[in-house]
Structures are given as C-alpha cells and as structure tokens.
Amino acid sequence: MPYIASMGIYVISKHVMLQLLREQFPGANDFGSEVIPGATSTGMRVQAYLYDGYWEDIGTIEAFYNANLGITKKPIPDFSFYDRSAPIYTQPRHLPPSKVLDADVTDSVIGEGCVIKNCKIHHSVVGLRSCISEGAIIEDTLLMGADYYETEADKKLLAEKGGIPIGIGKNSHIKRAIIDKNARIGDNVMIINVDNVQEAARETDGYFIKSGIVTVIKDALLPSGTVI
Known part of the structure; x- marks a missing residue:
C-alpha cells in the first residue's frame, strides 16, 4: 500500500x-x-x-501556487531571496541574463535566461528559460520555465511541420494558472478558467484544475486557439 x-x-x-x-x-x-x-x-x-522562521505547507496545488506567488508580495515578501543572513544556494546553470524587449512587467519575479517580447506580465513568477511572445498577457501565474532551449533551426523545422515551440505563443492570455516545464502554448490561447471550474481532470488534454487553478502539465501542448 x-x-x-x-x-x-x-x-x-x-x-x-x-x-x-x-x-x-x-x-x-x-x-x-x-x-x-x-x-x-x-x-x-x-x-x-520551536521554529518561528518561514515555513509553508505546500501539500496542495493551491498552497504551492500561493507560496510561489508569495515571493512577489510588496513591500517585503514573507520569504525573500535577498536576505543576507539566509542566502539561497541553487545549482549553477551559467545562463545568460533575461532579455526583456518592449514588455510591461510589474510585481513579478523573472528567472534566468528568459526571452520576453512585447508582452504584459503582472503579479507572476517566470521560471528560467521562459520564452513569452508578442502580445501575450500573463497575470497571477507561475511559469515553471523550460529545461532547455530550442534553436532557431528547431523552431523553423517545427513551424514547417505546423508544430508549436516551447513557451507562450503570441496574443495568449494566461491568468491564475501554473504552467509546468517545457509546455508548448500556441498563439491566441486563453487559459483564464472562463467557466470558473473548481475541479477538473483533463490530463489527456494537457491540463487539470484544482481549487480553480488551471495547471498545464509538463511537456503539454495546447494548440493555437485553445480556450480553458
């Protein structure tokens, strides 16, 4: 058992x-x-x-989501990456700084190696190697990022075959969601829980919903025009 x-x-x-x-x-x-x-x-x-420092139970999707979004809290989050007395150590990845081109980013944390183009990001955590395309809107969302980059040659070959690259496509709108690593979100995708569904198991479609939070699973593909 x-x-x-x-x-x-x-x-x-x-x-x-x-x-x-x-x-x-x-x-x-x-x-x-x-x-x-x-x-x-x-x-x-x-x-x-008795331990009176920062501690969170992240045993549920909602708790995990809230703990991650909590690092965007103003003026000082309950858990801070910038506390000299409690440094955070992680695996060195030797990634370049994130590149932000004509984007509007507010109350958010951006990881290493991201490419963010002409989009809006508010109250969100953007994980390493995230690629967010033009016109996208990301709100109240945790993007886990990606394990690897796709080359321009990879993207060109994908486009020729009608495929979707890793990242967030053009003009997509994502709100109150968790996007796991290596997800491929097409253009004009709406992940906003339009029907306010609280619980749904749609893993065969690449996602599930817990406590009203849409979670797109790792390596999932959501075709262009998908509405959740």
Missing part, C-alpha cells in the same frame, strides 16, 4: 525508533499523529524545537 512520507525532522536513537515501530506501535503509519503521541504516552521524554 502507498504511504505518505513525513517531511518533518526528527532526532531519535535508532534502537528507540525500531522499538517504537516494531514492538510498541507496529501498525502506526504517521509520526506526527501516532508515533510521537504514542512515545509520550509510554513515558518517553519527547521535546520539540
């Missing part, structure tokens, strides 16, 4: 943990609601460390 992994941090002697799991509570499946209360009930000394 599947189990839910515990994301907590526990410091416990190996022999004590094995005793709890094998002998005293062999049917337990959860540390927080079963093992730890069980240990205290047997008289074991259990102590907690």
Whole structure:
C-alpha cells in the first residue's frame, strides 16, 4: 500500500525508533499523529524545537501556487531571496541574463535566461528559460520555465511541420494558472478558467484544475486557439 512520507525532522536513537515501530506501535503509519503521541504516552521524554522562521505547507496545488506567488508580495515578501543572513544556494546553470524587449512587467519575479517580447506580465513568477511572445498577457501565474532551449533551426523545422515551440505563443492570455516545464502554448490561447471550474481532470488534454487553478502539465501542448 502507498504511504505518505513525513517531511518533518526528527532526532531519535535508532534502537528507540525500531522499538517504537516494531514492538510498541507496529501498525502506526504517521509520526506526527501516532508515533510521537504514542512515545509520550509510554513515558518517553519527547521535546520539540520551536521554529518561528518561514515555513509553508505546500501539500496542495493551491498552497504551492500561493507560496510561489508569495515571493512577489510588496513591500517585503514573507520569504525573500535577498536576505543576507539566509542566502539561497541553487545549482549553477551559467545562463545568460533575461532579455526583456518592449514588455510591461510589474510585481513579478523573472528567472534566468528568459526571452520576453512585447508582452504584459503582472503579479507572476517566470521560471528560467521562459520564452513569452508578442502580445501575450500573463497575470497571477507561475511559469515553471523550460529545461532547455530550442534553436532557431528547431523552431523553423517545427513551424514547417505546423508544430508549436516551447513557451507562450503570441496574443495568449494566461491568468491564475501554473504552467509546468517545457509546455508548448500556441498563439491566441486563453487559459483564464472562463467557466470558473473548481475541479477538473483533463490530463489527456494537457491540463487539470484544482481549487480553480488551471495547471498545464509538463511537456503539454495546447494548440493555437485553445480556450480553458
């Protein structure tokens, strides 16, 4: 049967943990609601460390979305990349700076290596290597970006075959959505949850909806003119 992994941090002697799991509570499946209360009930000394720094439970799509969009909060977000006392380390990718051409970008965070052309971006997080075409409108959205670039030759070949390059096509409008990596969004696509649907499983069409948030899955393709 599947189990839910515990994301907590526990410091416990190996022999004590094995005793709890094998002998005293062999049917337990959860540390927080079963093992730890069980240990205290047997008289074991259990102590907690109070952490009052930034922490978010991102166990749902809505929580994940809100946590990411939270870094655009003004004037100071709850979680900041610019805190000298708590630097953020990530994998070095050696990408060029993002290029923004005639675009209107407000209250947003833009990752490395993006190419953004003559579009509007508001209250959004734009992930690395994102390509956003002319006339697009991005609002209240998390773009995860892309794992790789397509060359001009790749794009030309795609166009000859009627394909769609990675990124956001011309004149597309995306609002309150999550776009996973390497998604191909065609021209004139509307991802605005026009019918205010709260829950929908449309993975075969490249997306699903949870809590009213449209999520376009990784490597999905939405043809030009699609309306969600």
